[in-house]
Amino acid sequence: MVEQIDLTQVNWARAQFALTAMYHWIFVPLTLGLSFLVAFFESIYVRTGNEEWKRLTKFWMTLFGINFAIGVATGIILEFQFGTNWSNYSWMVGDIFGAPLAVEGIFAFFLEATFFAVMFFGWNRVSKGFHLFSTWMVAFGSNLSALWILVANGWMQFPTGMKFNLDTARFEMQNFWEVLFSPVAISKFTHATSSGFLLASLFVVGISCWYLLNERHQTMAKRSIIVAAVFGLLSATYVIFTGDEAAYTVAQKQPMKLAAMEGLYVGQESAPLVAAGLINSAKLPGDNMDPFALEVKIPGLLSLLANRDPGSFVPGINDLVFGNQEQRVIGAAERIEKGKIALELLRTYKDARKSGDQAGAEAAQQAFAGYKDHLGYGYLNSPSEAVPPVGLTFYAFHIMVITGSIFPLVLLLILYFQIKGNLASHRWLLYLGILCVPLGYVSSQAGWVLAEVGRQPWAIYGLLPVTVANSNLTTGAVLTTFMIFLAIFTLLLVAEISIMAKQINIGPEEN
Amino acid sequence: MIGNLDYSTLQQIWWIIASLVGSLFLFLTFVQGGQTLLFTVPRGDEEKALIINSLGRKWELTFTTLVLFGGALFAAFPKFYATSFGGAYWVWMLILFTFVIQAVSYEYRKKPWNFLGATTYEAFLFANGSIGILLIGAAVGTFFTGSSFSLNDLNQVTWQTPYRGLEAARNFFNLSLGLFLVFNARVLGAMYLINNIDHKALTDRCRKSAWKSFLWSLPFLLYVLVNLLFMQGYARNPETGEIFLQSGKYLQNLFGCPITLVLLLLGLLFVIYGVAITCFRGRNNGIWFGGIGTVLVGLAVFFLAGFNNTAFYPSSYDLQSSLTIYNASSSHYTLTAMTYVALAVPFVLAYIAYVWWQMDSRRLTIDELQSENAEEMY
Numbered sequence: 001m002v003e004q005i006d007l008t009q010v011n012w013a014r015a016q017f018a019l020t021a022m023y024h025w026i027f028v029p030l031t032l033g034l035s036f037l038v039a040f041f042e043s044i045y046v047r048t049g050n051e052e053w054k055r056l057t058k059f060w061m062t063l064f065g066i067n068f069a070i071g072v073a074t075g076i077i078l079e080f081q082f083g084t085n086w087s088n089y090s091w092m093v094g095d096i097f098g099a100p101l102a103v104e105g106i107f108a109f110f111l112e113a114t115f116f117a118v119m120f121f122g123w124n125r126v127s128k129g130f131h132l133f134s135t136w137m138v139a140f141g142s143n144l145s146a147l148w149i150l151v152a153n154g155w156m157q158f159p160t161g162m163k164f165n166l167d168t169a170r171f172e173m174q175n176f177w178e179v180l181f182s183p184v185a186i187s188k189f190t191h192a193t194s195s196g197f198l199l200a201s202l203f204v205v206g207i208s209c210w211y212l213l214n215e216r217h218q219t220m221a222k223r224s225i226i227v228a229a230v231f232g233l234l235s236a237t238y239v240i241f242t243g244d245e246a247a248y249t250v251a252q253k254q255p256m257k258l259a260a261m262e263g264l265y266v267g268q269e270s271a272p273l274v275a276a277g278l279i280n281s282a283k284l285p286g287d288n289m290d291p292f293a294l295e296v297k298i299p300g301l302l303s304l305l306a307n308r309d310p311g312s313f314v315p316g317i318n319d320l321v322f323g324n325q326e327q328r329v330i331g332a333a334e335r336i337e338k339g340k341i342a343l344e345l346l347r348t349y350k351d352a353r354k355s356g357d358q359a360g361a362e363a364a365q366q367a368f369a370g371y372k373d374h375l376g377y378g379y380l381n382s383p384s385e386a387v388p389p390v391g392l393t394f395y396a397f398h399i400m401v402i403t404g405s406i407f408p409l410v411l412l413l414i415l416y417f418q419i420k421g422n423l424a425s426h427r428w429l430l431y432l433g434i435l436c437v438p439l440g441y442v443s444s445q446a447g448w449v450l451a452e453v454g455r456q457p458w459a460i461y462g463l464l465p466v467t468v469a470n471s472n473l474t475t476g477a478v479l480t481t482f483m484i485f486l487a488i489f490t491l492l493l494v495a496e497i498s499i500m501a502k503q504i505n506i507g508p509e510e511n
Numbered sequence: 512m513i514g515n516l517d518y519s520t521l522q523q524i525w526w527i528i529a530s531l532v533g534s535l536f537l538f539l540t541f542v543q544g545g546q547t548l549l550f551t552v553p554r555g556d557e558e559k560a561l562i563i564n565s566l567g568r569k570w571e572l573t574f575t576t577l578v579l580f581g582g583a584l585f586a587a588f589p590k591f592y593a594t595s596f597g598g599a600y601w602v603w604m605l606i607l608f609t610f611v612i613q614a615v616s617y618e619y620r621k622k623p624w625n626f627l628g629a630t631t632y633e634a635f636l637f638a639n640g641s642i643g644i645l646l647i648g649a650a651v652g653t654f655f656t657g658s659s660f661s662l663n664d665l666n667q668v669t670w671q672t673p674y675r676g677l678e679a680a681r682n683f684f685n686l687s688l689g690l691f692l693v694f695n696a697r698v699l700g701a702m703y704l705i706n707n708i709d710h711k712a713l714t715d716r717c718r719k720s721a722w723k724s725f726l727w728s729l730p731f732l733l734y735v736l737v738n739l740l741f742m743q744g745y746a747r748n749p750e751t752g753e754i755f756l757q758s759g760k761y762l763q764n765l766f767g768c769p770i771t772l773v774l775l776l777l778g779l780l781f782v783i784y785g786v787a788i789t790c791f792r793g794r795n796n797g798i799w800f801g802g803i804g805t806v807l808v809g810l811a812v813f814f815l816a817g818f819n820n821t822a823f824y825p826s827s828y829d830l831q832s833s834l835t836i837y838n839a840s841s842s843h844y845t846l847t848a849m850t851y852v853a854l855a856v857p858f859v860l861a862y863i864a865y866v867w868w869q870m871d872s873r874r875l876t877i878d879e880l881q882s883e884n885a886e887e888m889y
Contacts, residue, residue: 058886058887061887062886062887065618066618066619066622068618069614069615069617069618069619070614070615072571072574072614073611073612073613073614073615074611076574076577076578076607076610076611076614077607077611079578079581079582079585080581080596080603080607082585082592082596083581083585083592083593083595083596083597083603084596084597084600084603084604085597086597087592087593087594087596087597087598087667087668088593088597088665088667090585090589090592090593090596090597091589091590091592091593091594091666091667094585094586094589094590094592094593094841095589095841095842095845096845097585098582098585098586098587098589098592098841098845099586099841099845099848099849099852101581101582101585101586102579102582102583102585102586102587102849102852103852104582105575105578105579105581105582105583106579106582106852106853106855106856106859107855107859109575109578109579110572110575110579110859110863112571112575113571113572113574113575114572114862114863114866115866116571117568117569117571117866117870118866118869118870120887121564121567121568121870121884121887121888122869122870123884123887124879124882124883124884125869125870125872125873126869126870130869134866165842168666169664169665169666170666172841172842172844172845173842173844173845173848174844176848350664471597471598471600471668472597472667472668472669472670473597473600473675477600477601477675481600481604484604484608488608488611488612491626491627492611492612492615494626495615495619495625495626495627496615496619498624498625498626499619499622499623499624499625499626501624502622502623502624503622506623509886
């Protein structure tokens with residue numbers, strides 16, 4: 001099985017997944033947050049009966065619709081791509097991974113699909129109250145769908161609630177609730193959705209700033225800013241809190257990802273946090289080179305972040321590759337040896353079962369139990385394969401954090417001057433508000449790059465490397481679909497941005 | 512109670528649930544069928560806008576049902592999901608491409624600065640309604656004609672042709688099933704529009720179109736049905752699980768499992784009745800009969816393929832690699848958990864029906880398209 005791995009094909013399949021997921025994630029966070037903002041706006045309209053708020057609601061709803069359509073278009077492929085390009089993965093973990101996807105369809109997608117039609121076309125067909133209810137349902141539906149897909153992703157990062165079945169050679173669910181309430185799933189959900197709320201707030205604030213700069217639709221812009229800045233600030237606070245929690249769970253459950261995030265090669269007590277730095281790309285695990293060409297460190301902060309204890313030990317890449325007996329860290333080198341034994345025992349078990357050798361099968365099964373936790377490592381050929389791309393992981397993490405920390409400050413200033421009534425005279429701040437929109441997208445994308453690249457080489461952390469999870473396809477087939485997706489999604493993105501820009505330029509309908 | 516169900520009962524329940532979702536999808540392809548009428552039935556932009564706006568309120572339901580069908584198969588029959596999607600790569604990818612381009616077309620078609628022009632988005636909708644449905648039909652056809660694949664000890668699939676599933680469309684049975692679905696979707700689409708739109712000239716043309724599409728669908732339907740009765744089928748030995756070819760297998764399934772026969776006949780009658788009252792009695796509610804009929808026929812087709820010890824995803828290359836609902840399913844635990852989840856399905860259907868009724872109690876008119884909410888219209 002391992003002998004037949006076509007690395008080029010795997011890498012194109014990974015590229016295709018990255019491409020489609022990143023395109024999808026351009027649109028999803030805006031849907032998650034803007035759906036709630038539109039629901040807030042409409043709630044104010046229904047409470048006050050003020051038609052200005054209805055106009056405002058309809059304007060943001062139009063932008064929501066444009067974004068939502070392409071979000072749906074880019075989303076369908078993600079579900080089916082598990083089957084088309086990662087069929088071995090689908091078979092090995094479909095028992096666990098398929099369930100949240102099916103639940104997502106039943107509970108969330110139908111809420112969105114059903115009430116979306118009311119939200120857009122029901123103004124004159126249903127009562128005001130039912131319309132508002134529908135808008136809220138779209139917001140809940142969107143975020144509920146995020147819950148289930150993030151539960152699925154959380155399970156890939158930290159597999160739990162399952163066992164390995166030797167007979168079928170696959171992982172099977174043992175506890176649904178453990179999968180649903182896994183700490184990684186929860187922190188993924190809270191962090192990803194709140195970052196979506198923040199991004200949507202930046203979007204609304206940024207466009208409103210543009211109107212103020214151009215002295216157009218000023219009343220609408222100011223009203224939008226108040227609601228979105230408050231929502232954005234609350235969300236930003238939550239993003240920071242959940243981000244800290246996410247980093248803590250990464251440290252506990254995916255120590256290699258944490259080490260790569262920080263470019264930490266040699267583990268240490270009171271480990272410092274690298275606030276910013278330039279990675280030395282020639283650095284390899286185990287050599288004596290400096291991992292950084294340049295870095296700014298904050299003493300003890302990484303230990304505090306990782307273990308809630310500033311003096312604690314944080315393992316580095318070298319410890320996780322070669323092991324560290326003193327700190328009782330098992331290295332990938334040892335785990336690969338044990339993993340290969342596990343794979344051998346699995347083969348012995350299957351052969352014994354095939355030939356009807358019951359005693360042999362039982363012996364293999366018992367022996368396997370001692371090695372099963374290392375099974376995934378058996379597919380790796382060298383310990384350094386267990387290290388994710390350090391540069392990409394490091395930069396993604398730092399870009400996310402650095403850009404992310406600007407947003408609450410900008411939102412706070414905008415809200416302050418808006419309440420004081422002189423926001424429009426601070427043109428630099430309006431420009432900054434606009435600049436935060438693209439920065440918000442960069443930050444959001446960087447977050448997912450960190451999550452997914454940092455998980456490499458695993459499809460399921462520690463259990464199944466991507467090189468075993470893929471489908472048996474030719475490189476040419478995957479390369480072709482990659483190019484088709486690149487062309488279609490880019491074309492649709494250009495159309496989306498163009499339509500969106502035109503609608504923003506038109507602005508809300510005048511009285 | 513669900514917790515006490517035995518494994519094979521759960522496997523059968525999940526085949527019924529998956530069949531139901533698949534059959535509901537076939538009913539909801541009235542959206543795709545309606546999309547293929549865009550270039551021929553409406554006269555002028557106003558009529559076209561009526562069709563787009565009428566279908567535009569339902570397209571997401573169809574799309575979501577397809578996604579749920581995929582999700583349900585992933586959760587309940589992961590081996591099928593892995594084998595078919597990973598194996599018949601091109602056929603599924605092409606189907607997906609047509610749904611990707613559909614998803615933006617309603618929203619973007621009429622928006623200023625839409626980059627590609629309205630006609631391109633209409634062509635996208637047409638491609639989704641024709642190529643998309645044709646290939647789905649061809650893929651379902653392989654449930655009976657088989658595919659060329661083998662599975663190794665670890666259930667990894669090796670596809671035996673370089674066409675990766677597209678070869679299904681070269682088989683006349685599969686092609687006929689696909690073409691039948693395309694024309695049936697057009698019949699349903701026309702009947703839905705008649706029910707949903709208040710515009711005499713347009714709906715009169717829809718009636719004619721429904722009749723024409725129905726006539727076109729008949730030879731393909733007959734070819735499929737006659738073949739089903741006489742073709743060899745992929746049978747499973749209940750004791751050993753071994754797969755073997757059996758002549759007249761699907762005919763035996765029809766009589767061995769009489770409910771399938773009843774579903775098939777009743778379904779066909781419903782569709783014919785729906786078409787008849789639409790085309791000759793001037794009635795507007797034919798879609799409900801056509802829709803229910805399609806669901807019943809769909810159920811019969813899926814039941815024929817999966818029940819009565821039949822391999823529902825057979826391999827013509829290596830019989831023993833064929834998938835049955837027993838060897839392709841999730842574990843007992845997952846099926847049990849998912850059955851609890853499925854209890855929510857009637858609730859979901861109920862609110863969909865309620866919203867449908869709320870939104871469609873008044874038929875769509877040109878006046879509404881030009882009302883104060885015109886900017887929200889497609």
